[in-house]
Amino acid sequence: MELKYSSEETAFRDEVRAFLARELPAHLSSKVKRSQRLGKADIEEWQAILHKKGWLAPTWPKAYGGVEWTAVQRSIFEEECCAAGAPRVLPFGLNMLGPVLMKFGTDEQKAHYLPRILDGTDWWCQGYSEPGAGSDLASLKTRAVRDGDHYVVNGQKTWTTLGQYANRMFCLVRTSSEGKPQAGISFLLIDMASRGIDMRPIITLDGEHEVNEVFFNDVRVPVANLVGEENEGWTCAKFLLTHERTNIAGVGFSLEAFDHLRHIANAQKKRGRPLSEDPQFAARMARIEIDLEAMRTTNLRVMQAATSGAAPGFESSMLKIKGTEIRQAITDLTRRALGPYALPFASEALDAGHNQPPIGPDFANPVASEYFNNRKLSIFGGSNEIQKNIIARMMLGL
Amino acid sequence: MDFTHTHDRRMLADMASRLVREKYDIATRHKIAAGPGGFSREMWAQFAELGLIGALFEEKSGGFGGQGFDIAVVFEELGRGLVVEPFLANLLAGRLIAEAGSEQQCAMLEEVIGGTLLLALAHGEGAAFYDLAHVATRAQKGDEGWVLNGEKAVVLNGDSADRLVVSARIGGDVSDEEGIALFIVDATAKGVRRRATQTVDGGRAAEVSFGGVKVDSDAVLGEPGAGFAPLERAVGLGILALSAESLGAMRMACDMTLDYLKTRKQFGVPIGAFQALQHRMVEMLMEVEQLSSAVINAAGHLDDPRAVREWHISAAKNLAGRAGRLIAEESIQMHGGIGMTWEYALPHFAKRIVMIDHLFGDEDHHLERAGLLARMRHP
Numbered sequence: 040m041e042l043k044y045s046s047e048e049t050a051f052r053d054e055v056r057a058f059l060a061r062e063l064p065a066h067l068s069s070k071v072k073r074s075q076r077l078g079k080a081d082i083e084e085w086q087a088i089l090h091k092k093g094w095l096a097p098t099w100p101k102a103y104g105g106v107e108w109t110a111v112q113r114s115i116f117e118e119e120c121c122a123a124g125a126p127r128v129l130p131f132g133l134n135m136l137g138p139v140l141m142k143f144g145t146d147e148q149k150a151h152y153l154p155r156i157l158d159g160t161d162w163w164c165q166g167y168s169e170p171g172a173g174s175d176l177a178s179l180k181t182r183a184v185r186d187g188d189h190y191v192v193n194g195q196k197t198w199t200t201l202g203q204y205a206n207r208m209f210c211l212v213r214t215s216s217e218g219k220p221q222a223g224i225s226f227l228l229i230d231m232a233s234r235g236i237d238m239r240p241i242i243t244l245d246g247e248h249e250v251n252e253v254f255f256n257d258v259r260v261p262v263a264n265l266v267g268e269e270n271e272g273w274t275c276a277k278f279l280l281t282h283e284r285t286n287i288a289g290v291g292f293s294l295e296a297f298d299h300l301r302h303i304a305n306a307q308k309k310r311g312r313p314l315s316e317d318p319q320f321a322a323r324m325a326r327i328e329i330d331l332e333a334m335r336t337t338n339l340r341v342m343q344a345a346t347s348g349a350a351p352g353f354e355s356s357m358l359k360i361k362g363t364e365i366r367q368a369i370t371d372l373t374r375r376a377l378g379p380y381a382l383p384f385a386s387e388a389l390d391a392g393h394n395q396p397p398i399g400p401d402f403a404n405p406v407a408s409e410y411f412n413n414r415k416l417s418i419f420g421g422s423n424e425i426q427k428n429i430i431a432r433m434m435l436g437l
Numbered sequence: 438m439d440f441t442h443t444h445d446r447r448m449l450a451d452m453a454s455r456l457v458r459e460k461y462d463i464a465t466r467h468k469i470a471a472g473p474g475g476f477s478r479e480m481w482a483q484f485a486e487l488g489l490i491g492a493l494f495e496e497k498s499g500g501f502g503g504q505g506f507d508i509a510v511v512f513e514e515l516g517r518g519l520v521v522e523p524f525l526a527n528l529l530a531g532r533l534i535a536e537a538g539s540e541q542q543c544a545m546l547e548e549v550i551g552g553t554l555l556l557a558l559a560h561g562e563g564a565a566f567y568d569l570a571h572v573a574t575r576a577q578k579g580d581e582g583w584v585l586n587g588e589k590a591v592v593l594n595g596d597s598a599d600r601l602v603v604s605a606r607i608g609g610d611v612s613d614e615e616g617i618a619l620f621i622v623d624a625t626a627k628g629v630r631r632r633a634t635q636t637v638d639g640g641r642a643a644e645v646s647f648g649g650v651k652v653d654s655d656a657v658l659g660e661p662g663a664g665f666a667p668l669e670r671a672v673g674l675g676i677l678a679l680s681a682e683s684l685g686a687m688r689m690a691c692d693m694t695l696d697y698l699k700t701r702k703q704f705g706v707p708i709g710a711f712q713a714l715q716h717r718m719v720e721m722l723m724e725v726e727q728l729s730s731a732v733i734n735a736a737g738h739l740d741d742p743r744a745v746r747e748w749h750i751s752a753a754k755n756l757a758g759r760a761g762r763l764i765a766e767e768s769i770q771m772h773g774g775i776g777m778t779w780e781y782a783l784p785h786f787a788k789r790i791v792m793i794d795h796l797f798g799d800e801d802h803h804l805e806r807a808g809l810l811a812r813m814r815h816p
Contacts, residue, residue, distance in 0.1 A: 042737035336730035431715035
């Protein structure tokens, strides 16, 4: 047991800090720090910078252009990026599809798609959920029927995050209705420019366009775009989930958000004293900080054990639940720290270049909106209740 | 950073685990707890022989470890067996002597490690609640030493200790950190009165009063008046130990509950098939993992500056309290009626887990303290 960074780890942290100080554009970190909207170009710009440095794919094998960092290095990188205000790297190509292709893809698929994920040619979105298939994902109905060298796809996907920017989708489709629901699912790669695809925005409770619904009407997909065997897509989906949950704890986000909360609670006053000194509020903060510090160590323990071969099962679901609970608790308390100034909301102030003076404290505007947006954390990626079912099944074996 | 134990520490944990598993079943434990003094001198001698007492002390004191992780792994295993031998009392008083004592005073630790001399810490008082600086017991300088007057409350294993480490005030107000002196007092000295009591979780304690107890100058431990700092360090080790012990007891309670959910049938199915119980079981398991991490953090930051060290100590104790109540109450609830019986092992674990929250600050005390320490760390 050694909780201090080794000299190599400290040197790595310094290297990451120097890189961020040098390469992270101020116009991007300024948006992140002020919770302003990031556009497609912003995200692509940052990913290109990381790619140039060779740091875009921390978990990929070097043979595919990855970095093969240790668990501790990945954690350092994540925490430093969050602290510096770097835009988040999107998981769809890098953490979800990439590992699936490496495991189940043909040589042609790997050679074609993996470099394009790294160099930003492709922006992938995820075609999993459907209006009738949320937590019960295996009940999905979008159908792919073989017609010569093509599948013909009909149906509807929903909650497609940032699909408006994507040129490709990895998609679960039904290729058979025989046997158990899981048995007839296939994993397809779909070009979003194909005829018959219609994407419509879903505006979320905070007024933002982050997710979409996607309609497929006789969309022709080459059979060569099937990953793995036909009707074996559930295997890919399950494999993908374990990788999606790499970094699911979101420790870096929480540490940064808690720092921000501390700043706000010091600035806000209650009866003339900093809110952070109010016994009730201080206790609420202390409780979150205690949970966060413990979770940070749990996360590192799990990640380090995973590197040394132990399978993350129970642990990854636990990290999803705890990590999202803590992130939600932080945004909840940040909202409460504002008092009445949680109410005023100028949506236009979330755009870069907005130069009107703020209403209330300069940190106030995005807080309540973020609180509402973060309710998604315990719903997506397998709701926290589903995660508990998964853990219970593993523990009880019933 | 590395989250694996060294080979030596794994050996220590395995040895403690084996001893508890093979020699400390629940029936034996009850028998020992009901016996004279509430623990077994034979068992204590065995623990000493195997080096489990020595593992709590540093080499310079004649021990074989004494690091945070040594304390944590030993106490986690003690928690799994609900061991009643006076490990905590001797850790607290012994490490306080090691911390503040002269070479001559530290020499007695050899007997402590050997299991032949028993210590207890007589510090807490009835009006102190969990305030560590609260000391109303007074020490007055006399011609040939000091005279102690006052009353100490719930002195763990104070009934059977040979020597007591006693805190007494020589200056300042009743809850000032300044002005606390520490003394090593023979438990049978004239004027020391001990009223022994059983505790609800199977242990022993004593109410100890000091009525004009005369001690020599060489009984003073460390700098008179500067006793708070070593006291805080020693109690910090005690809190780490208790948090780890609680963790071990919680792991046992969870194992038993998980097992019960798989085997107990109602409505024709194992009750673990019910989602209402599944999700609560998962909550318990998650909190145990959180506590496990907090114990690691507390053990690993003992040599850090005070605000960091004590923050992690309070974090561990707060989580031990919170997780403890959840697991104690839920494991009894999910067992139903059988969880209410003396005959069954589970409730004894639950009792110990909850009572640990009453030692050296409960979850509320340590939540408030963590908040204060956090503001010291981030002014």
